[in-house]
Amino acid sequence: HLELPDTNAPEMVEQQLQFLGLIALIDPPRAEAEAAVRDCISAGITPVMITGDHPATARAIAQRLGIVTNTQAEVLTGRDLATLDDAALLLRVSQVQVYARVDPAQKIRIVEALQAQGEIVAMTGDGVNDAPALKRADIGVAMGRGGTDVAREAASMVLLDDNFATIVAAVREGRRIYDNIRKFVRYAMTGNSGEIWTLFLAPLVFLPIPLLPIHILWVNLVTDGLPGLALATEPAERGVMQRPPRAHTESLFANGMWQHILGFGLLIAGLCLGVQAWALSTGHAHWQTMVFTVLTLSQMAHVMAIRSERESLWQLGLGSNKPLLGAVLLTFVLQMATIYVPALNPIFKTQPLSLGELGICLGAAATVGVAVELEKAWRRNRAQTVPAAP
Known part of the structure; x- marks a missing residue:
């Protein structure tokens, strides 16, 4: 006959235990996400991952999706980001494609640094902490199903299916x-x-x-x-997603x-x-x-x-x-x-x-x-x- 202990003290509970197994959880990327990232790269669009996950997890997922190509790719953490001033970040932002453990204010810094480099930035997000960066980006894309009301209000566009591949289809x-x-x-x-x-x-x-x-x-x-x-x-013409984006200053008659x-x-x-x-x-x-x-x-x-x-x-x-x-x-x-x-x-x-x-x-x-x-x-x-x- 087994009974639950009447205390939550670890030193009292964690005794005479027998290892039975280990449970591991993974939230895999969608099957179509890898193809969507590949289409982005061929179209001259640079995908950048900003996540709250552990740096090793972020690097592994980015490599699986094709955002980075090797296991030694640089991952800039929120702690490292806090030590960089704006000038230093401006020098690093064009080389880094994976950010981990960043806070909402740092997301805005990343967006602003990319914009200072002359890039047109689209930001995706679903949480309250994403709202400031969604608002600051040239176009904010919120998730319609799992996203918060704050994120949807701050964004310029809302994805009804929460699917990154839909953004690529919209670009096409x-x-x-x-x-x-x-x-x-x-x-x-x-x-x-x-x-x-x-x-x-x-x-x-x-x-x-x-x-x-x-x-x-x-x-x-x-x-x-x-x-x-x-x-x-x-x-759409053949090769429409294999050409670089046009400059935002380009004339219609160019x-x-x-x-x-x-x-x-x-x-x-x-x-x-x-x-x-x-x-x-x-x-x-x-x-x-x-x-x-x-x-x-x-x-x-x-x-x-x-x-x-x-x-x-x-x-x-x-x-x-x-x-x-x-x-x-x-x-x-x-x-x-x-x-x-x-x-x-x-x-x-x-x-x-x-x-x-x-x-x-x-x-x-x-x-x-x-x-x-x-x-x-x-x-x-x-x-x-x-x-x-x-």
Whole structure:
């Protein structure tokens, strides 16, 4: 018959004991966390672990996740951190990726030191002691399930599933959205500049005004409408998470975008005016309809070609963005309707084109797509020959 002792004094209780076994507990990282850390590193994002665990435990978990690569990686403890002034911490913070046994004030110091190095800092946390650092970081990410109300209020974003991999997925989606915004601006401004240059340059080269107001309204409606909106559904480009983050000071028009807008706007205008001059010189009475058609279809060729800044359209696949392909085909059908449906001719002031005239329009429009592909090929070749910055 066994009875519990009536005292809690260790010297009285811990006698005549027999060792039966040892229980060890571990809180393993999630299975997807290692892949998420790997994606962060390939995307130019440096993961840093700040934990209250023992330094040896922190190092082991960081090595398992891939945050550090060896068992001798430096772990900066809260005690060591307290001995460093701000200048010394500034020198160490870029080399240290694991911190252990730190207090809330020290977390803020780490965040501020990284920001002083010019880094954009995202901080994750779930406890009350994380709230000050969440607030101080450029973006605070709180845990929605296990996080405290204080942490959620201090954060800029709340994870509903408490999963670090969700942050990486959000980065990927953010890059896709930003890329698509650039593509839309590139497409819309190139097309509009083409229209402006066409109307502006025609009198300067002694040509009649090539387009009527109804033509401009129609082009803006069918080109800036569905095709432009469909660019928002463009999937993320291959390698989107294998490129470094862009600088927060980088302009939307960086990486040759404004040169593209100007150059291809002039190319579209040049094609329109070239077709107009040819039609007038050869006695084709339908020159205005031809200019109208070239302007519309050249923008369709342009929008299909700029779906990627590097990859060719054939690598992407014509059907990889079905909404955009459908919008382009619909625009083509509507443009043909303005030319070949008799009831629409007096409305749009158009005349049916012969097969040869239509072929010239299609060839001129296709030139824009070919030129964009040549530009992308030049970019790919340049990226392969120019050495990466150290």
